[in-house]
Amino acid sequence: MINDTLVELSRWQFAITALFHFLFVPLTIGMSWILVIMESVYVITGRQIYRDMTQFWGKLFGINFALGVATGLTMEFEFGTNWAYFSQYVGDVFGAPLAIESMMAFFLESTFVGMFFLGWDRLSKRQHLTGTFVMALGTNLSALWILVGNAWMQNPVGSEFNYETMRMEMISFSELLFNPVAQVKFIHTAAAGYVTGAMFVMSISSYYILKGRDLPFAKRSFSVASGFGIAAILSVLLLGDESGYEAGAVQKAKLAAIEAEYHTEPAPADFTLIGLPNDKEMHTDYSVKIPYALGIIATRSLDKQVTGINDLKKGNEARVRNGMIAYSYLLKLQAGEKTQENLTGFNETKQDLGYGLLLKRYTENVVDASEEQITKAVDDSIPPVAPLFFAFRIMVGSGMAMLCLFLLAFYFNAKRVIEQKRWLLKAILFALPLPWVAIETGWLVAELGRQPWSISEVFPTFLSVSNLTVSDVLTSMIAFISVYTIMFIIEMFLMIKFARIGPSSLHTGRYHFEQAANAPSGLRQQTLES
Amino acid sequence: MFDYESLKLLWWALIGILMIGFAVTAGMDMGVGGLLLFVGKSDNERRVVINTVGAHWDGNQVWFIAFGGCLFAAWPMVYATAFSGFYFVMMLTLFSLFLRPLAFDYRNKINSPRWRNNWDKALFVGSMVAPLVFGVAFGNLLEGVPFSFDKFLRVTYTGTYLGLFNPFALLSGVVSVAMIIMHGGTWLVMRTNEQVAARSAKAAQIASLVLIASFALAGAMVARTIEGFVITSEINTTALAIPTTKHVVTELGAWMHNYKLQPLLWSFPALGIIMALIAGLMARAGKGALAFIASGLSVTGVILTAGTAMFPFVMPSSSVPDHSLTLWDTVASQYTLSVISIVALIMIPVILLYTTWCYYQMWRTVTVEEIIQNNHSAY
Numbered sequence A: 001m002i003n004d005t006l007v008e009l010s011r012w013q014f015a016i017t018a019l020f021h022f023l024f025v026p027l028t029i030g031m032s033w034i035l036v037i038m039e040s041v042y043v044i045t046g047r048q049i050y051r052d053m054t055q056f057w058g059k060l061f062g063i064n065f066a067l068g069v070a071t072g073l074t075m076e077f078e079f080g081t082n083w084a085y086f087s088q089y090v091g092d093v094f095g096a097p098l099a100i101e102s103m104m105a106f107f108l109e110s111t112f113v114g115m116f117f118l119g120w121d122r123l124s125k126r127q128h129l130t131g132t133f134v135m136a137l138g139t140n141l142s143a144l145w146i147l148v149g150n151a152w153m154q155n156p157v158g159s160e161f162n163y164e165t166m167r168m169e170m171i172s173f174s175e176l177l178f179n180p181v182a183q184v185k186f187i188h189t190a191a192a193g194y195v196t197g198a199m200f201v202m203s204i205s206s207y208y209i210l211k212g213r214d215l216p217f218a219k220r221s222f223s224v225a226s227g228f229g230i231a232a233i234l235s236v237l238l239l240g241d242e243s244g245y246e247a248g249a250v251q252k253a254k255l256a257a258i259e260a261e262y263h264t265e266p267a268p269a270d271f272t273l274i275g276l277p278n279d280k281e282m283h284t285d286y287s288v289k290i291p292y293a294l295g296i297i298a299t300r301s302l303d304k305q306v307t308g309i310n311d312l313k314k315g316n317e318a319r320v321r322n323g324m325i326a327y328s329y330l331l332k333l334q335a336g337e338k339t340q341e342n343l344t345g346f347n348e349t350k351q352d353l354g355y356g357l358l359l360k361r362y363t364e365n366v367v368d369a370s371e372e373q374i375t376k377a378v379d380d381s382i383p384p385v386a387p388l389f390f391a392f393r394i395m396v397g398s399g400m401a402m403l404c405l406f407l408l409a410f411y412f413n414a415k416r417v418i419e420q421k422r423w424l425l426k427a428i429l430f431a432l433p434l435p436w437v438a439i440e441t442g443w444l445v446a447e448l449g450r451q452p453w454s455i456s457e458v459f460p461t462f463l464s465v466s467n468l469t470v471s472d473v474l475t476s477m478i479a480f481i482s483v484y485t486i487m488f489i490i491e492m493f494l495m496i497k498f499a500r501i502g503p504s505s506l507h508t509g510r511y512h513f514e515q516a517a518n519a520p521s522g523l524r525q526q527t528l529e530s
Numbered sequence B: 001m002f003d004y005e006s007l008k009l010l011w012w013a014l015i016g017i018l019m020i021g022f023a024v025t026a027g028m029d030m031g032v033g034g035l036l037l038f039v040g041k042s043d044n045e046r047r048v049v050i051n052t053v054g055a056h057w058d059g060n061q062v063w064f065i066a067f068g069g070c071l072f073a074a075w076p077m078v079y080a081t082a083f084s085g086f087y088f089v090m091m092l093t094l095f096s097l098f099l100r101p102l103a104f105d106y107r108n109k110i111n112s113p114r115w116r117n118n119w120d121k122a123l124f125v126g127s128m129v130a131p132l133v134f135g136v137a138f139g140n141l142l143e144g145v146p147f148s149f150d151k152f153l154r155v156t157y158t159g160t161y162l163g164l165f166n167p168f169a170l171l172s173g174v175v176s177v178a179m180i181i182m183h184g185g186t187w188l189v190m191r192t193n194e195q196v197a198a199r200s201a202k203a204a205q206i207a208s209l210v211l212i213a214s215f216a217l218a219g220a221m222v223a224r225t226i227e228g229f230v231i232t233s234e235i236n237t238t239a240l241a242i243p244t245t246k247h248v249v250t251e252l253g254a255w256m257h258n259y260k261l262q263p264l265l266w267s268f269p270a271l272g273i274i275m276a277l278i279a280g281l282m283a284r285a286g287k288g289a290l291a292f293i294a295s296g297l298s299v300t301g302v303i304l305t306a307g308t309a310m311f312p313f314v315m316p317s318s319s320v321p322d323h324s325l326t327l328w329d330t331v332a333s334q335y336t337l338s339v340i341s342i343v344a345l346i347m348i349p350v351i352l353l354y355t356t357w358c359y360y361q362m363w364r365t366v367t368v369e370e371i372i373q374n375n376h377s378a379y
Helices: A004-045 A048-082 A084-118 A125-154 A173-177 A180-211 A215-238 A241-246 A249-258 A293-299 A309-334 A340-361 A371-380 A385-414 A422-430 A434-448 A470-506 A522-529 B004-039 B043-053 B057-074 B076-085 B087-109 B113-143 B167-191 B194-224 B254-261 B263-284 B288-310 B334-361 B368-373
Strands: A159-162 A167-170 A271-278 A283-290 A453-455 B147-149 B155-157 B227-231 B248-252 B313-315
Touching (some): A004 A125, A004 A215, A048 A084, A048 A180, A048 B057, A048 B087, A084 A167, A084 A453, A084 B057, A125 A173, A125 A453, A167 B334, A180 A215, A180 A385, A180 A434, A180 A470, A215 A385, A215 A470, A249 A309, A249 A385, A271 A385, A309 A340, A309 A371, A340 A371, A385 A434, A470 B087, B004 B043, B004 B057, B004 B113, B004 B167, B004 B194, B004 B288, B043 B087, B043 B113, B057 B076, B057 B087, B076 B087, B076 B313, B113 B167, B167 B194, B167 B263, B167 B288, B194 B263, B194 B288, B248 B254, B263 B288
Antiparallel strands (some): A271 A283, B227 B248
């Protein structure tokens, strides 16, 4: 049987490296379009300040981009190094979007990012703008393909288990691509990236406005970001990916866990605003509820039910038992008894093979699992309630707070009085971490909510690991934590340094720290050096 | 839909093309990174060296990403077995590769000699570990790797991590590093001038000689002392991908079989050696463009030599030879191969087109004067 500690460590390592990678990616996704907007204005109007804006925000974009590239390599390696059996079992399906991503998107992004940084003097204005646009397009296409892969893990359509090759095989690429979960996920995640880019530019611009520095530069940047941001935050909230939760049993389990809905309520169900989920007694303590809201949000209807954990478990128990039958047929087929009876029996039960595999955590002998082992497997089939319940509320809360900020920013900016609203500028500055809070908790909701599966209903996470030793993974995990911490410190050091200097770091002679009146200053010295 | 046999052969070729693409493009900027400390003595000279690849290293690196992604999709078992089997070696490569994006992007951000020197060293390490490890890994493929599958096709690697660094594998590592240094050196001869170009020419000559010697020695060892692998059961090229049902034996010098059967294959090692020689001579004569082209052809010849010697094996198992992975039985399903073939056959030419355009736009001899003039915008 597979060592539980190995599984836990492999999961922790993956979560740490994925969450870390995901600090940088959304900012890249969002800022790439903001750069396109700024540079377009420059090309259309010919006004130098927009070129300065593109270059300065591009500098910060670059500092972030380097870490995105570096930590992205880890994701490319890790499926093979730490999840070898996953790679073998589902590589036929899951590998394809990753391969396509590299050929269709990542080449585009990475080739033209070089043109963006170093091509200013070597390309015509239009060529450079086209390059920036292609870079942004590549970045977003990249997100699309990765999310097509992720959506298949959430809702594995267009594929079938082949008992001879012992793996999932693709049978319909178009189903994979047009997976309903992929569509909502892409819109939700890309828009979350746009929000991140917008908050980043808006917060740092607020800092310059508060300091009274480089006002024309800062206010223009603020305008672009608040306009872009309000469209983005509305997309994230209105097109949140709850609508994908209808697809497949695992998404239903995720939804039930998010809502801590232990028992199915009559439709439309109430939404629990806040409370304390209690797994033992199977209800939520101290809950504050909004009538009918959950039913409407989750099912987009007044009459469909949101299935509770209790009922989901009942259904899952039947599937575990059915999975045991599928497993027994699989063993016979593997032994070479390819009779019509065995084939028919397997085909009729194989949709539940994954549930049978859940028993492998407790016994090698799946066919003769005891009642106690079956109960344990059924308990495993629901994701952990409390972390999902809170992660979801933190995500939505951050989103709502950002919505308020974007609305106010947009309104006062349109009325051209944003400079006087110092309280709002301060609030926006200090709200800078909010998009990251939302994004990281959002990742947790999506991926922790998928547990106990690596591929929903098909393949359990614990079976997915490589045959490594505990010390192998512990060593690499410690190395990741140490090296990532150092990388993060270096990145933040540069980011804060350049954000504080502002457009003076472009050495055009037009900005705050380069004006004689503002010398001498500690920052000025640094500026002239770099 | 294409027939399964052709698709399997096509993906053997495409994986090879991606590997060659990686060696010729990213290999070039890794060679540049490896030479940085030795051909650039002052900060401005080092910036010259870095700016010859500044706009391209990231795009080049995607050849490696695409190689990994396509390995995952087309040969999932090879991806799973190699990456998990070589666990610490892969981690070592990964951590060294972290250094490159940071060094390229952060080095010029602060004007302090200590800061910049440290990033230069980081770039050296980040550029040299990967070619060394990939060479060592290739050497191990030729020798066979100890792994086997259980009946659910879960793979277990039974070797030690240190065992990967055996003499033949280290020699392969030397071949790989010499090849990459030669390639980076000829690039710098072509794209720089004065002192930097002169030092690079010297490095490229030395590297080409080391490459010729180590490659010839490795070839002799493959012929005389290394046990190759042979499939003794009948090969069904259209069968489903199940790598455990064939029969394989090991035999001294068996990697030479393909060369005996098909003498034309000798043109690959000949290409590797003759082009390395020409690259060295052209570098000496200061003809950078010719040297670089010859070097690229030499790199291609070296990789094709190893690939064709092993055909149809891609990852032989030394502990249970019957479980060896070959291009016939480690592949994705026919349907998946068809899908990614269409994408690859369309996208690879498109990638080559726009990459060429970008190189064309950035083409120039990078000089110290240019760096001084663009002090704040150059890398």
